[in-house]
Amino acid sequence: xxxxxxxxxxxxxxxxxxxxxxxxxxxxxxxxxxxxxxxxxxxxxxxxxxxxxxxxxxxxxxxxxxxxxxxxxxxxxxxxxxxxxxxxxxxxxxxxxxxxxxxxxxxxxxxxxxxxxxxxxxxxxxxxxxxxxxxxxxxxxxxxxxxxxxxxxxxxxxxxxxxxxxxxxxxxxxxxxxxxxxxxxxxxxxxxxxxxxxxxxxxxxxxxxxxxxxxxxxxxxxxxxxxxxxxxxxxxxxxxxxxxxxxxxxxxxxxxxxxxxxxxxxxxxxxxxxxxxxxxxxxxxxxxxxxxxxxxxxxxxxxxxxxxxxxxxxxxx
Numbered sequence: 001x002x003x004x005x006x007x008x009x010x011x012x013x014x015x016x017x018x019x020x021x022x023x024x025x026x027x028x029x030x031x032x033x034x035x036x037x038x039x040x041x042x043x044x045x046x047x048x049x050x051x052x053x054x055x056x057x058x059x060x061x062x063x064x065x066x067x068x069x070x071x072x073x074x075x076x077x078x079x080x081x082x083x084x085x086x087x088x089x090x091x092x093x094x095x096x097x098x099x100x101x102x103x104x105x106x107x108x109x110x111x112x113x114x115x116x117x118x119x120x121x122x123x124x125x126x127x128x129x130x131x132x133x134x135x136x137x138x139x140x141x142x143x144x145x146x147x148x149x150x151x152x153x154x155x156x157x158x159x160x161x162x163x164x165x166x167x168x169x170x171x172x173x174x175x176x177x178x179x180x181x182x183x184x185x186x187x188x189x190x191x192x193x194x195x196x197x198x199x200x201x202x203x204x205x206x207x208x209x210x211x212x213x214x215x216x217x218x219x220x221x222x223x224x225x226x227x228x229x230x231x232x233x234x235x236x237x238x239x240x241x242x243x244x245x246x247x248x249x250x251x252x253x254x255x256x257x258x259x260x261x262x263x264x265x266x267x268x269x270x271x272x273x274x275x276x277x278x279x280x281x282x283x284x285x286x287x288x289x290x291x292x293x294x295x296x297x298x299x300x301x302x303x304x305x306x307x308x309x310x311x312x313x314x315x316x317x
Contacts, residue, residue: 002023003022004020004021004022004023005020005021005022005023005099005100005101006018006019006020006021006099006293007019007020007021007067007068007096007098007099007100007293008068008069008070008098008099008296008297009021009067009068009069010067010068010069011067016069016296016297016300017297018293018294021067021068021099023100023101024096024102024103025103026079026081026103026104029081029082029106029107030081030103030104030105030106031077031078031079031080031081031083031084031090031103031104031106031109032077032078032079032101032102032103033073033075033076033077033078033090033094033101033102033103033104033109034075034076034077034078034100034101034317035073035074035075035097035099035100035101035102035316035317036075036076036119036122036315036316036317037073037074037075037117037118037119037121037122037289037313037314037315037316037317038070038072038073038074038097038098038122038313038314038316039070039071039072039073039097039122039123039124039125039126039127039311039312039313039314040070040072040296040299040300040302040303040311040312040313040314041071041072041126041127041152041303042152042303042304043071043126044069044070044071044300068095068096068097068099069096069097069098069296069300070095070096070097070098070099070296070314071093071094071095071097071125071126072091072092072093072097072122072123072124072125072126072313073091073092073093073094073097073102073104073122073125074089074090074091074112074116074118074119074121074122075089075090075091075102075118075316075317076088076089077089077090078101081106082106083106083109084106084109088111089111089112089118090104090109090110090111090112091109091110091112091113091121091122091124091125091270092104092108092109092110092125092265092267092270093108093125093126093129093265094108094109097122098293098296098314098316099293099316100317106267107266107267108265108266108267109267110267110270110271110274111274112274113274113277113278114278115277115278115280116284118315118317119289119313119315120286120313121284122313122314123152123284123286123310123311123312123313124156124270124277124284124311125270126263126265127152127153127155127156128156128270128273128282128284129263129265129266129269129270130153130156130230130261130263131153131154131156131157131160131207132156132160132269132272132273133261133263133264133269134157134207134228134230134261135157135160135161135164135166135205135207138161138164138165138166138204139164139165139166140164140165140166141165141166141167142165142166142167142204142205143166143167143169143201143202143203143204143205143222144161144166144167144168144169144203144204144205144207145168145169145170145171145196145201145203145205145206145207145217145220146158146161146168146169146170146171146185146207146209147171147206147207147208147209147210147217148171148172148207148208148209148210148230149170149171149172149176149180149183149185149188149209150172150173150176150179150180150310151209151308151309151310152303152308152310152311152312153209153230154172154180154207154209155179155180155183155284155285155309155310155311156273156282156284157207157209158170158180158183158184158185159183159184159276159281159282159283160273160276160282161205162183162184162281163276163282166205167186168184168185168186168187169186169187169196169201169203170183170185170187170188170189171188171189171191171196172188172189172190172191173190173191173192173307174190174192174193175309176188176309177190179285179309179310183285196217196220197213197216197217197219199220201220202220202221202222202225203220203221203222203225204222204224204225204226205225205226205228206220206221206225206226206227206228207228207230207261208227208228208229208230209230210230214229218258225257226257226258226259227257227258227259228258228259228260228261229258229259229260229261230261284310284311285309285310285311286310286311286312286313287302287308287309287310287311287312288302288308288312288313289312289313289314289315290313290314290315291315292314292315292316293314293316295314296314299312299313299314
């Protein structure tokens, strides 16, 4: 068996290429996974660019310390652990997913939904977990607003909120209105023609997944409501942090609560998501699947440009 494997490697910022690298050996608590497909997220282009620059305090100043890109994967276990046997189909959020193999902590993996392909499953973990953790606690009959409803996280958020029994309004562009309604939203608002802040509706939970409206969306909160802020875009140095900090500070004033939505990968978070997928209540919306690791740079660029409807993925095997 070869001691090397293919991987999409970033040896410096703004560069990614397929290289032969040492094949990982699983440590205690890990299993070796043969990656069949990987998902692409905004997380990946932020790491590739090293932006916002404040991230380089952790990532490395001259170049990324973690060379292999990718975080979402679906594949087959090749070395048994305490939870998984050889041949098990798994998916999860693990660093270094743009590669033939990953030594994956078992606590970050879950059995793959039986009704998905590897490519579909690979688009699920980060986006669906973010949506679920933002909506955990939503009660039947509550009114939920998803700002950025047609993106990777947004398409999952609409479906999960509906599965929880909420009445969902999605904000998106003109071309994605029908998509958002097809996912179960009661109403879809076109942000190019309508400012949701000026609309009369009030919401118990608001997810700002673009991170751009921030404090303004407090105006649409019902008494006691919650505004959750995802990352979004911002300047090259601190990105959206300034805007989010400002919104959190304003959350001390006026009605409702404001908090940042910070996703935490875990096997436990994937359990309800898997159940919803297998029941047909939730499905991944796939914008495009690229055919191989050699397309990693193009796939990351597509996500970076924005305006994708749902998720982007890569076939690895």
